[in-house]
Amino acid sequence: MRFVIARDEFLKGLQTASRAVGSKNAIPVLSNLKLDLTEEGLFITGSNNDLTIRTMIPYRINDLEVIRDYKEGSTLISSKIITEIARKIDSPEIKFDVIDSTIAVISDNISEFKINCIRPEEYPDLDLSAEGTSLVLSNADFATLIEQTAFAASTKEQRPILTAINLVAELGTLTATATDSARLARKTLTIDPNVFFTANITAKMMMEVARLAEGTSTIEIAVSEKKALFSFGRTVVAARLLSGDFPNTKNIIPRNINYSLRVNSQDMIKAIDRASLLSIERENVVSLTMSENGVEVSSKSSQIGSASDRLTNFRYDGQALSISFNKEFVLAAIRALGSPEVTLAFVAEMKPFVVRNDEDDTVVQVVTPMRTY
Amino acid sequence: MRFVIARDEFLKGLQTASRAVGSKNAIPVLSNLKLDLTEEGLFITGSNNDLTIRTMIPYRINDLEVIRDYKEGSTLISSKIITEIARKIDSPEIKFDVIDSTIAVISDNISEFKINCIRPEEYPDLDLSAEGTSLVLSNADFATLIEQTAFAASTKEQRPILTAINLVAELGTLTATATDSARLARKTLTIDPNVFFTANITAKMMMEVARLAEGTSTIEIAVSEKKALFSFGRTVVAARLLSGDFPNTKNIIPRNINYSLRVNSQDMIKAIDRASLLSIERENVVSLTMSENGVEVSSKSSQIGSASDRLTNFRYDGQALSISFNKEFVLAAIRALGSPEVTLAFVAEMKPFVVRNDEDDTVVQVVTPMRTY
Numbered sequence: 001m002r003f004v005i006a007r008d009e010f011l012k013g014l015q016t017a018s019r020a021v022g023s024k025n026a027i028p029v030l031s032n033l034k035l036d037l038t039e040e041g042l043f044i045t046g047s048n049n050d051l052t053i054r055t056m057i058p059y060r061i062n063d064l065e066v067i068r069d070y071k072e073g074s075t076l077i078s079s080k081i082i083t084e085i086a087r088k089i090d091s092p093e094i095k096f097d098v099i100d101s102t103i104a105v106i107s108d109n110i111s112e113f114k115i116n117c118i119r120p121e122e123y124p125d126l127d128l129s130a131e132g133t134s135l136v137l138s139n140a141d142f143a144t145l146i147e148q149t150a151f152a153a154s155t156k157e158q159r160p161i162l163t164a165i166n167l168v169a170e171l172g173t174l175t176a177t178a179t180d181s182a183r184l185a186r187k188t189l190t191i192d193p194n195v196f197f198t199a200n201i202t203a204k205m206m207m208e209v210a211r212l213a214e215g216t217s218t219i220e221i222a223v224s225e226k227k228a229l230f231s232f233g234r235t236v237v238a239a240r241l242l243s244g245d246f247p248n249t250k251n252i253i254p255r256n257i258n259y260s261l262r263v264n265s266q267d268m269i270k271a272i273d274r275a276s277l278l279s280i281e282r283e284n285v286v287s288l289t290m291s292e293n294g295v296e297v298s299s300k301s302s303q304i305g306s307a308s309d310r311l312t313n314f315r316y317d318g319q320a321l322s323i324s325f326n327k328e329f330v331l332a333a334i335r336a337l338g339s340p341e342v343t344l345a346f347v348a349e350m351k352p353f354v355v356r357n358d359e360d361d362t363v364v365q366v367v368t369p370m371r372t373y
Numbered sequence: 374m375r376f377v378i379a380r381d382e383f384l385k386g387l388q389t390a391s392r393a394v395g396s397k398n399a400i401p402v403l404s405n406l407k408l409d410l411t412e413e414g415l416f417i418t419g420s421n422n423d424l425t426i427r428t429m430i431p432y433r434i435n436d437l438e439v440i441r442d443y444k445e446g447s448t449l450i451s452s453k454i455i456t457e458i459a460r461k462i463d464s465p466e467i468k469f470d471v472i473d474s475t476i477a478v479i480s481d482n483i484s485e486f487k488i489n490c491i492r493p494e495e496y497p498d499l500d501l502s503a504e505g506t507s508l509v510l511s512n513a514d515f516a517t518l519i520e521q522t523a524f525a526a527s528t529k530e531q532r533p534i535l536t537a538i539n540l541v542a543e544l545g546t547l548t549a550t551a552t553d554s555a556r557l558a559r560k561t562l563t564i565d566p567n568v569f570f571t572a573n574i575t576a577k578m579m580m581e582v583a584r585l586a587e588g589t590s591t592i593e594i595a596v597s598e599k600k601a602l603f604s605f606g607r608t609v610v611a612a613r614l615l616s617g618d619f620p621n622t623k624n625i626i627p628r629n630i631n632y633s634l635r636v637n638s639q640d641m642i643k644a645i646d647r648a649s650l651l652s653i654e655r656e657n658v659v660s661l662t663m664s665e666n667g668v669e670v671s672s673k674s675s676q677i678g679s680a681s682d683r684l685t686n687f688r689y690d691g692q693a694l695s696i697s698f699n700k701e702f703v704l705a706a707i708r709a710l711g712s713p714e715v716t717l718a719f720v721a722e723m724k725p726f727v728v729r730n731d732e733d734d735t736v737v738q739v740v741t742p743m744r745t746y
Contacts, residue, residue, distance in 0.1 A: 081650065081677060088647045103678070110685065111647050115678040274461045274484050277454065304454060305476070305488040312483065 001037055001073025001098040005057070006066045007108075010042075010094055011086040013057045014079075016235060017046035019208060020053040021079040027124065032076040034123045035096075042067060045126065046079055051205050052126045053212070055235040074120035077104055085113050128238050130231065132224030133197045135169060137189065139232065142219045145176050145187050146203075146210040148336045148363050152185035153178040153203035164200035166246040167223075177249055178203055183329045184252055184366040185336060197223040200242040209237050253364055254354055259318030259346040261290055262358070263311055265334050268342065271297040271309040276327045278307045285370055286327040288344075291320035323349055324372040330355065333365035374410055374446025374471040378430070379439045380481075383415075383467055384459040386430045387452075389608060390419035392581060393426040394452040400497065405449040407496045408469075415440060418499065419452055424578050425499045426585070428608040447493035450477055458486050501611050503604065505597030506570045508542060510562065512605065515592045518549050518560050519576075519583040521709045521736050525558035526551040526576035537573035539619040540596075550622055551576055556702045557625055557739040558709060570596040573615040582610050626737055627727055632691030632719040634663055635731070636684055638707050641715065644670040644682040649700045651680045658743055659700040661717075664693035696722055697745040703728065706738035 017033050025031050027049060034045040041058040059067045075098050082104075086094060091108035098104050098117060106113045137145075146165070154162035159181075166177045172193035177186045209230045213219050216232040223229075223241075230237040276286045279299040289296045295316060298308035323346060334342050339357035346353045355365040390406050398404050398421060407418040414431040432440045448471050455477075459467060464481035471477050471490060479486045510518075519538070527535035532554075539550045545566035550559045582603045586592050589605040596602075596614075603610040649659045652672040662669045668689060671681035696719060707715050712730035719726045728738040 078677065084650050085647075088643075088650065090643070110644075111680070111682045113650070113678065113680045116676070270461075270463070271483075274458075277457050277461065277486070303489070304451065305486065307484070307486045309484045 001071060001075055003037055003067050003070035004093050004095050007089060007092055007094050009057050009066050013044045013055050014083045014086050016055045016212060017044040017053050018079040018083050020046040020048055020051045022048045029122050031079060032118060033079045033082060034076055034120060036074045037070060037072045047126055050240045052128060052238040054128055075104060076118040076120055076123055077115060081115055128236055130222040130229050132222055133195055134220055134222035135191055135195050136218055136220045139213050139216050139219050141189055143210050145189060146206050148187045149176045149178040149185040150203040150207050151332050151336060152180060152183050154180035161200060161242055161244045161246055163202045164242045165203050165206050167199045169195045169197045179249060182368045184249060187363045199223045199228050200246050201228055201239050205239045253366055254347045254352055256347055257345040259321045261344045262315040262341060264313055265340055265342050267311060267313060269331060269334055271311055272327050272331055275299050275307045275309045278304050279327060284326045284328050285324055285372060287322060287324045287372060289322045290316050292316055321346060324370050325367055326370060329367045333367060336365060374444060374448055376410055376443035377441050377466050377468050380459060380462060380465055380467050382430050382439050386417045386428050387456045387459050389428045389585060390417040390426050391452040391456050393419040393421055393424045395421045402495050404452060405491060406452045406455060407449055407493060409447045410443060410445045420499055423613045425501060425611040427501055448477060449491040449493055449496055450488060454488055501609055503595040503602050505595055506568055507593055507595035508564060508568045509591055509593045512586050512589050512592050514562055516583050518562060519579050521560045522549045522551040522558040523576040523580050524705050524709060525553060525556050527553035534573060534615055534617045534619055536575045537615045538576050538579050540572045542568045542570045552622060555741050557622060560736045572596045572601050573619050574601055574612050578612045626739055627720045627725055629720055630718040632694045634717045635688040635714060637686055638713055638715050640684060640686060642704060642707055644684055645700050645704055648672050648680045648682045651677050652700060657699045657701050658697055658745060660695060660697040660745060662695045663689050665689055694719060697743050698740055699743060702740045706740060710736060
């Protein structure tokens with residue numbers, strides 16, 4: 001195996017594939033990237049067994065020669081080392097030459113690295129075939145889907161299923177739901193009515209896919225029994241599905257709204273941010289006191305003192321109401337909506353409430369209040 | 374005590390004084406800032422007992438009214454809380470009002486904070502008087518003095534005296550020396566020949582002073598038996614001197630140079646950086662192999678492989694020589710010189726060597742080599 005490759009393309013490919021390689025791998029050989037130079041181009045594969053990323057660098061991109069002076073072949077090489085080398089070499093081209101299957105010589109005019117490498121047979125067989133139902137989304141839609149839901153997934157491993165985004169395709173709608181049991185985020189997209197699937201994929205992996213797909217126009221999702229396969233540009237990502245059932249959240253979104261507050265998103269974010277200065281004692285708890293006459297955001301600490309912020313620009317419908325919540329949940333919900341105004345809609349003091357954008361019914365955020373006594 | 378103050382000036386003053394307040398204070402009251410509103414202006418004092426910072430905000434700056442509607446007085450208030458409040462309030466003015474000596478009400482039009490505060494009598498007496506010999510330096514000179522030496526001080530507490538920059542004023546020269554015993558940095562400035570003093574001040578504090586003095590034109594240093602006092606702009610910083618004698622480093626700078634290498638600083642930094650990619654096993658060790666025919670920077674790892682970089686642009690005088698060193702030491706020395714070219718001057722393979730700028734004999738860096746076998 002031998003090739004001379006454009007440094008920038010090589011680095012980009014290495015960085016993409018190495019996103020799947022963790023710092024600690026249960027399977028030691030997975031700390032390597034697999035490089036396969038075939039008729040088509042250079043395939044670079046990285047995996048942590050749950051997530052596998054394979055990207056391809058073609059011989060030519062438009063009129064540009066990317067790979068030249070080559071001999072086909074495969075090798076395994078440390079993800080960390082080869083990516084660092086490609087980053088630090090500052091020539092436009094890098095020469096890569098495997099000697100005796102065990103040493104890769106990576107060089108330009110002034111630097112030479114001799115790196116121990118491993119025979120390609122040592123790498124596990126990774127399934128990257130597209131099976132099952134498939135769906136094509138615009139990358140913009142996919143990015144929004146993840147951005148508006150992923151943050152609400154749990155980051156704790158006690159109930160692994162709650163670390164997932166639950167994707168359900170049925171009857172022309174793709175629904176993404178994430179919940180850590182104290183809050184929930186849901187987003188829907190209109191899709192081809194013939195596509196049906198259910199998949200639970202960790203929010204972390206979904207964010208990784210969204211990040212890698214940035215800059216491409218469409219993304220194809222193929223869901224089979226054990227994995228979801230995402231294809232975009234010259235990259236394929238396979239994500240292992242989480243086993244187990246996602247909690248039934250169909251009826252969790254409150255319907256009988258008795259109180260509603262419409263405010264400017266930035267005003268509300270700043271007010272919560274300031275008032276929460278003193279929420280140190282009871283972690284992140286902020287209170288919202290609303291009536292037609294005024295809206296106040298406040299927090300208290302017996303040791304330090306109190307803070308309160310008045311909102312001057314609001315529309316409130318309903319009787320007077322006071323409610324307390326984890327400020328991070330409400331801030332994240334408002335930010336995820338990304339709209340200039342938001343509506344907070346309440347059923348009662350201790351019932352989950354809705355944070356929504358009145359102009360967009362495809363996305364809804366639900367937050368459970370906290371007791372302050 | 375009561376005042377209305379321009380928010381930006383207040384925040385700047387709070388941020389300056391709070392630089393002295395650590396996150397954990399052996400003396401709990403020192404987690405507070407002391408605010409004193411006098412005839413002159415608002416004094417803000419912060420301290421961790423070793424380092425004390427006092428800054429003053431006057432009633433007027435040029436034509437601008439900074440403090441108005443006031444009543445003189447003093448209070449102690451949590452450094453962290455008051456700085457956060459001033460940062461988050463986004464009005465041009467902040468109202469500060471102490472009620473019954475125990476509660477400070479800090480407010481603008483939309484926010485109100487009621488913060489528990491402490492009587493000023495609880496604050497320790499801190500000595501901020503200018504005593505002893507004093508010296509005025511341009512801020513540019515002072516900044517260079519610190520920048521070219523501080524990094525070489527030890528960061529370990531085993532031998533506290535090595536965490537210091539040693540300042541000696543005698544016979545018209547101010548000499549700053551720092552060493553962690555494996556390397557040394559020395560810088561001299563020409564000063565008034567009538568000033569004599571010796572002071573050991575932790576490099577950390579000196580860097581803090583340099584940082585705070587940024588943007589001012591001159592800095593006055595007054596050294597007395599137990600402290601050094603730095604005055605600049607409207608700020609005074611008192612730093613406790615370290616006790617104990619600084620090691621005698623007079624004769625540490627090698628004189629009988631047998632080999633010397635002159636290189637472009639950026640080329641050398643990049644070559645070391647690339648070659649050191651494989652210095653993981655033996656931490657940071659890089660080898661330099663020099664002869665009139667070529668210069669190579671290299672590192673080796675039995676597990677990973679080897680790396681080598683050739684320098685194409687150099688001037689070497691002497692017989693062939695190979696030397697190994699901690700790359701961080703040489704990189705820091707080259708960077709501290711800040712010159713386009715550097716000279717590395719050697720006595721023998723295992724003797725300390727010099728890193729210097731041939732155009733500036735006021736600064737010298739010394740590094741001890743390492744064995745590689």
